[in-house]
Amino acid sequence: MMSVLDILRRIEGGETTAENAIRATMEAIASKEDEIRAFARANADARAGAAGPLCGIAIGVKDIIDTADFVTEMGCPAIYGGWQPRGDAAIVTALKQAGATIAGKTKTTAFAASDAPDTRNPHNLAHTPGGSSSGSAAAVGAGVLPLALGTQTAGSVIRPASFCGAYAIKPSYRLIPTVGVKCFSWSLDTLGLFAGGIADLAYGLAALTGRGDLKLAAAGNAPRIGVVAQYFAGDPDPDGQAALDRAAQAAERAGATVRTIALSDIFGQAWRAQHIIQTFEAKHAFGWEYSERYHDVPPGIRRTLDSAQKIEPAAYDDARRIAHRVRRAMNDVFADIDVLLTFSAPGPAPSGLDSTGDAKFNRLWTLMGMPCVNVPGYVASGNLPVGVQIVAPFGQDDRALYAARFVDEALKKL
C-alpha cells in the first residue's frame, strides 16, 4: 500500500515534488480503475495543494461528503444525479487547509446503506470490497491511494477496511465534524480514515483535526488487551476466528497482557438498540427522499425505510436510554485493560458484489462512540484479507492507535 509518511519523506528529501507525488497517485489510480472501479469521479485537475502537513497527498472523498468542486451523488444518481453542493463539508475544508488534494469522489453504497456500487475487491475481483465506504477502502487496499475518507453508522469503515486489507480508524464519535456529510443517523454517523499503515492514520488524523497529540509516541508499554467474542452478535467465520486468534497470540508473544473478556447481557441489549436508533433516525434523515422520491430510492435502503415507519418514538427513546446506560457500564470493562481486541468482520469478503457483508461486529462500538482501528494481518483462501479490530474508550483515539500499532508490529514479527 501507499504510505503517507513515505511520500512526505520523499518530498522532503528532494526525491520527488508534491506536484509529482500527486501526479503519481493519480496515475496509479487510473492504472487500476478499470479493475476496481473505486471512483465515482476522479479529479482530472488534481494538483498539489498549499503548503501544509498533507501537501503532496491525494485523498479520496466518499461521495456522500459535500464538495464545492465536484458533484456529490450520494451513490444514488436517480435522486442526486448532477447534484452540486454550494460549499465543502467541514472535513473537506480541513483537508484543503492541511494542503491535501482531493483525488476524487469515491464510490459508496446508495446513501451509505446497503445497495452496493460496482466497486470490486482489489485482492479478488470476484468479491465485494465491503461497504458502505466501498471505493475508499478498495483504492487504499489496492495501493493506489495513500489516504481516504469514509463514514460509519454501523460498520462501514472497519468492515470494508478488513475486506480490502487496509488500515482504518473510525475515531471517537464526532472527533471529526460531520457537517456537510449526508446524514443517515445523527447519533451514529462517524467520519473515518483509511490508510496504508497505523502511523499514517495517526498522522492524517492529527493533521485534519489539529490535535497534535494524536501523533504516536515512539515507544511505550505493552498494552493490556481484552479479547471479546461479542457472542450477542453471533458467530464469526472460521477465518474471522483464526485472524483474531493469530492477533491475540502475536500480541502476547510481543509482551502484551492478553485475556478474554466476557461482556454481560446489557451489552447485547445495546447491540440490539443500535439497530433501532439507526433505523428510526434514518426514517427522519431520509424523510424527503422517502416521501417525495419513493420509487427512486434504491431497494435495499427502501426496505430499511419501509420497516422504519413502524418504529415508535417510545422504542427509540428506550434504545437511547439503554445506550446511555451502557456507555457508563463500559467504563468498568476498562478497569484493568487498555483496549479490546475483537473481530473487524465475520470473515473474508463475501463473493459477488451484491452484498457488502455484515456489520454485526461493529454495531456496538459505533453506538458507544468508541474509537476502532482495523489491523490487517491474516489472509484467507482466495487471497482475501481478514483484519482484527482494536477498540479503546471514548476519546482515547491515541490509545487505540498505539495499541493497534503494537498488534500490527507483533503480527509482522510472527
Added chain:
Amino acid sequence: MMSVLDILRRIEGGETTAENAIRATMEAIASKEDEIRAFARANADARAGAAGPLCGIAIGVKDIIDTADFVTEMGCPAIYGGWQPRGDAAIVTALKQAGATIAGKTKTTAFAASDAPDTRNPHNLAHTPGGSSSGSAAAVGAGVLPLALGTQTAGSVIRPASFCGAYAIKPSYRLIPTVGVKCFSWSLDTLGLFAGGIADLAYGLAALTGRGDLKLAAAGNAPRIGVVAQYFAGDPDPDGQAALDRAAQAAERAGATVRTIALSDIFGQAWRAQHIIQTFEAKHAFGWEYSERYHDVPPGIRRTLDSAQKIEPAAYDDARRIAHRVRRAMNDVFADIDVLLTFSAPGPAPSGLDSTGDAKFNRLWTLMGMPCVNVPGYVASGNLPVGVQIVAPFGQDDRALYAARFVDEALKKL
C-alpha cells in the same frame, strides 16, 4: 395572536375551510409585511395541504432550513443567494406530512448568528424583534401567523419570543431532528416552535414528532417551581426582574409551590463552557464560508469566527467535560421541584435593529439540552413584551409545557 387550535376548530365546525384558512393567513401576513418585514419570501402559491393534524395551518420556516420548493439563503444572500436545496429538511417533510402549508421562509440573522435582518418588532417598530429567529417570532407575535419554526444555539428561540410577545418552545435537544438545517454548532442547535399559546405549542409539537403524549392533559397538580436568577450570567433589566417577580407571584397565588433556587458555581462554569463549545464548533461548521468566502461573511459572524480560530481542541474538550458533568449535577436541582422559572431575556427588546439582544439567560439551558418555554405576560413601557422562561429536565417537554400553561393561566388571572 392567531391560534392553531382555534383555526382547526373552525374548520372542523364548518365555519371555514382549510383552503380559506390558509388564504386568510396569507392575507394577514401580506397586510403587515410592509411594517414588520418578517419574510425572506412568502409562498405565493400557498394552498391547503393533505389531510392531517395541521391541515389548514400555514407555518413560517426560518430561512436556514432547507426547502425543496423555495430557495434557502441563510440570511446571507452574498454567499447563498438563489441557493436551491434539492430536498426538504426532515422537519419540513414532517410538517408536510402533517398536512401543514409552508407560509414562506422567515427572515433570520445571517447564519443564525448576530447580523440582523431588517425585521421589526411588531409591538414597536423602532425595536428589534430579537434573533436569530427574527421573522418567525415577529410574524407570530404580530398575530399574522399561527405557527413558525426557529432554531436556538444560544437563545435564538426563547429570546425573540420574549421580545415579540409570542409563546415558544425550545424542546429537548434533538427532539426534532436538525437534518437539513444549516449547522452552527452540532452539540447545541435545536429546532423550536413559535405559536399563539401553550396548547398550540403542545399540539404542534405532537403533530410534528408523532409523540401524542405531548398533547397536554386537561388538568393536574400545581407545579413545584424553583426560581433561578442565574447570577453567573449577570443582572437583568428592571423590567426583566419585574416580569419574573410577577410570574412567580401569579404562580404562587394560583397554588404552585414557589421557592428560590441558588445554582452552585459549576453551573456558572457550564454557562461559560457553552460559549466555547458554540464558537469552536462554528469554526468547523462554517469552515468553507470562512476559508473560501471570507469577505462575503457578514461582519458579526466574521468576528466570531475570527476569534474562534484561536480556540484549541483542549479548551473545547474541557468545555465538553464540564457540560457532561453539569448535566448530571442538574438532576439534583430537580430533586424536589418540577420546573425552573427564570428570565427569557434580560428585559424588553433593545431599540434599533442592529442588535438582536443578549442570550445570556438562555445559554445554560441550551447547553443542558433542557426544554424551555417562553410565557409572555408582562408589558414594559413602549408596549414592549417581556416573557419568562420555564425550564424542565431533559426529555420532559410535556412537563415544561404543563407548567408553562399553569403559569400562563395564573398570569391571565392576576
